[in-house]
Amino acid sequence: MANFAYTILYVKDVAASIEFYENAFGFKKKFISPDNDYGELITGSTTLSFAASDFVQSHIPGGFTESSLTAKPFGIEIGFTVDNVEEVFQNALSAGAILVSEPKTKPWGQTVSYVRDPNGFLVEICTLME
Numbered sequence: 001m002a003n004f005a006y007t008i009l010y011v012k013d014v015a016a017s018i019e020f021y022e023n024a025f026g027f028k029k030k031f032i033s034p035d036n037d038y039g040e041l042i043t044g045s046t047t048l049s050f051a052a053s054d055f056v057q058s059h060i061p062g063g064f065t066e067s068s069l070t071a072k073p074f075g076i077e078i079g080f081t082v083d084n085v086e087e088v089f090q091n092a093l094s095a096g097a098i099l100v101s102e103p104k105t106k107p108w109g110q111t112v113s114y115v116r117d118p119n120g121f122l123v124e125i126c127t128l129m130e
Helices: 014-025 053-057 085-094
Strands: 006-011 028-032 038-042 047-052 078-081 098-105 111-116 122-126
Touching: 006 014, 006 053, 014 028, 014 038, 014 047, 014 085, 047 053, 085 098, 085 111, 085 122
Parallel strands: 006 047, 078 122
Antiparallel strands: 028 038, 038 047, 098 111, 111 122
């Protein structure tokens, strides 16, 4: 059986991306490489990592589609569960996130909101599913 170890977001600026997630969501930096082309946050059992898109281009034959705020978000999201969605949502906006959907309580009882990070990635801020 496999173990889900990490998600890596390909970004223009690793240090700025780590700083955003620290300020927006309270995560702590675990590591940034000396040349700033890779970094990790302490996020729990699954690591959220960032790699410089220029660096990664040389490792992915044929390249990849870069995330951008000028295009629709990819059909994937990063999800963070929190106790107070409204508070974390507002904090993320203050840190530079872009509003997608304000907090709403769903019929199944979960409170959910969406923002995009400065790189254009979609981030869900929600309560745990009961």
